[in-house]
Amino acid sequence: MNAPLPVQVLKQHLIDPEICIRCNTCEETCPVDAITHDSNNYVVDPDICNGCMACVPPCPTGSIDNWRLVLRTDAYSVQDQLGWEELPLEKALPEGADAGAGAQSALADPDAPAPSSAMAAPFSPAGASVPPWSAAHPYVNLYTHKAPMTATVVGNYRVTDADTESDIHHIVLDFGDLPFPVLEGQSIGILPPGTDAQGRPHHARQYSLASPRDGERAGYNNLSLTVKRVTEDHGGAAAHGVCSNYLCDLAKNDTVQVIGPFGHTFLMPNHPRANLIMICTGTGSAPMRAMTERYRRRIDTGENGRLMLFFGARTERELPYFGPLMKLPRDFIDINLALSREAGQPKRYVQDLIRERAAQVRDLLSDRNTCIYVCGLKGMEVGVLDALRDVAMQSGQDWSILHDVLRREGRLHFETY
Ligand SMILES: Cc1cc2nc3c(=O)[nH]c(=O)nc-3n(C[C@H](O)[C@H](O)[C@H](O)COP(=O)(O)OP(=O)(O)OC[C@H]3O[C@@H](n4cnc5c(N)ncnc54)[C@H](O)[C@@H]3O)c2cc1C
Ligand code: SF4
Ligand code: SF4
Numbered sequence: 001m002n003a004p005l006p007v008q009v010l011k012q013h014l015i016d017p018e019i020c021i022r023c024n025t026c027e028e029t030c031p032v033d034a035i036t037h038d039s040n041n042y043v044v045d046p047d048i049c050n051g052c053m054a055c056v057p058p059c060p061t062g063s064i065d066n067w068r069l070v071l072r073t074d075a076y077s078v079q080d081q082l083g084w085e086e087l088p089l090e091k092a093l094p095e096g097a098d099a100g101a102g103a104q105s106a107l108a109d110p111d112a113p114a115p116s117s118a119m120a121a122p123f124s125p126a127g128a129s130v131p132p133w134s135a136a137h138p139y140v141n142l143y144t145h146k147a148p149m150t151a152t153v154v155g156n157y158r159v160t161d162a163d164t165e166s167d168i169h170h171i172v173l174d175f176g177d178l179p180f181p182v183l184e185g186q187s188i189g190i191l192p193p194g195t196d197a198q199g200r201p202h203h204a205r206q207y208s209l210a211s212p213r214d215g216e217r218a219g220y221n222n223l224s225l226t227v228k229r230v231t232e233d234h235g236g237a238a239a240h241g242v243c244s245n246y247l248c249d250l251a252k253n254d255t256v257q258v259i260g261p262f263g264h265t266f267l268m269p270n271h272p273r274a275n276l277i278m279i280c281t282g283t284g285s286a287p288m289r290a291m292t293e294r295y296r297r298r299i300d301t302g303e304n305g306r307l308m309l310f311f312g313a314r315t316e317r318e319l320p321y322f323g324p325l326m327k328l329p330r331d332f333i334d335i336n337l338a339l340s341r342e343a344g345q346p347k348r349y350v351q352d353l354i355r356e357r358a359a360q361v362r363d364l365l366s367d368r369n370t371c372i373y374v375c376g377l378k379g380m381e382v383g384v385l386d387a388l389r390d391v392a393m394q395s396g397q398d399w400s401i402l403h404d405v406l407r408r409e410g411r412l413h414f415e416t417y
């Protein structure tokens with residue numbers, strides 16, 4: 001008698017629709033375009049995914065790290081997944097199905113340890129996927145969609161001039177007696193109330209912390225966010241951002257549902273005399289405020305390295321936290337403002353200022369205690385990288401080697417959205 005033929009089994013890569021916050025990071029990361037989405041779900045095409053795992057570490061929620069053993073002929077299609085409200089349970093395989101030797105798996109190595117699944121900043125291949133060596137240990141995913149935490153709004157005010165188009169709010173959330181440990185550079189998720197067009201609860205949106213680890217007010221169990229009210233989409237058409245408008249309209253003593261914290265790589269170094277180069281636009285200033293405030297609170301300890309900030313906005317009046325920022329001592333932080341629409345001034349972008357300050361940037365780049373953080377609009381990545389490359393090349397350094405070192409040592413981080 002002939003032995004039964006090995007049945008093809010697929011270790012199918014799936015995304016948990018209940019946890020996914022639709023941040024698009026995985027779709028941007030996947031090198032073979034196996035991930036797609038509609039207005040409902042992010043899904044993985046079983047005919048394209050090769051199990052390379054590139055999308056797993058950057059996913060901020062861990063929702064991408066789900067796998068089901070299925071007969072290849074029964075694989076869940078893209079259409080199936082787009083309609084899901086939750087992941088299906090694992091089904092028993094028919095007798096004779098062999099997930100081992102003869103089986104086809106979507107995973108290159110099904111037993112390879114997945115890189116720490118949950119929670120990282122949005123991934124940019126240009127940046128590091130590891131934190132600086134001395135970063136403190138971050139706590140992640142302590143509160144989830146199924147068990148969010150309730151925070152109370154203790155402050156909400158606008159930090160851009162009232163007559164400008166850019167309505168950016170500083171929002172302070174208090175956690176009462178419940179633990180919510182965070183580090184500068186991490187983010188949290190907010191669950192806006194209500195449902196989307198399909199009647200499903202709105203998915204969570206991510207917001208970077210604007211306060212340091214010991215709280216917006218030192219010693220208090222609170223944190224702050226910097227939220228821009230979205231009134232138009234990326235193409236400039238009128239739009240009403242669900243979560244940003246909800247947050248900007250919150251009043252004192254309102255409560256919000258919070259998940260997280262997220263992020264295990266976009267973290268600041270924790271060793272004495274580490275230097276920070278911070279490059280940001282708009283609400284990308286949130287993590288830079290958190291890191292700067294961490295340094296400011298220990299200004300008298302002698303532990304601080306140098307801080308250099310490149311901050312881009314259209315005008316001074318649209319620059320969040322402009323007033324408090326300009327009050328910081330110049331020997332504490334080297335502030336460089338790039339304004340692109342200031343009346344009577346030439347347009348300047350952060351990359352222009354990086355080139356103008358090439359000598360100082362080069363000096364910092366050559367110090368292994370320097371970490372670089374870039375946060376803000378997605379479009380800024382290329383310009384910033386080009387400027388850093390030019391600065392490095394001016395001093396005869398090979399940028400491709402230096403770039404690789406910065407990434408490997410967790411010293412160059414991007415968080416753009
Ligand atoms: C890691 C991470 C950190 C983030 N940190 C911050 C932060 O500190 N502060 C902050 O304000 N936002 C931050 N965001 C963006 C935030 O998560 C939301 O995407 C943003 O507030 C819009 O959500 P919404 O519900 O208001 O808009 P939605 O209802 O989701 O979208 C409405 C429309 O606006 C478009 N849109 C979405 N976001 C923007 C945008 N930022 N600008 C213009 N159009 C947009 C959408 O494409 C859609 O057409 C971060 C995102 C990530 C991934
Ligand atoms: S495992 Fe690799 S191929 Fe599959 S979806 Fe993730 S990045 Fe794409
Ligand atoms: S939360 Fe994870 S699975 Fe969902 S879109 Fe973001 S990266 Fe992809």
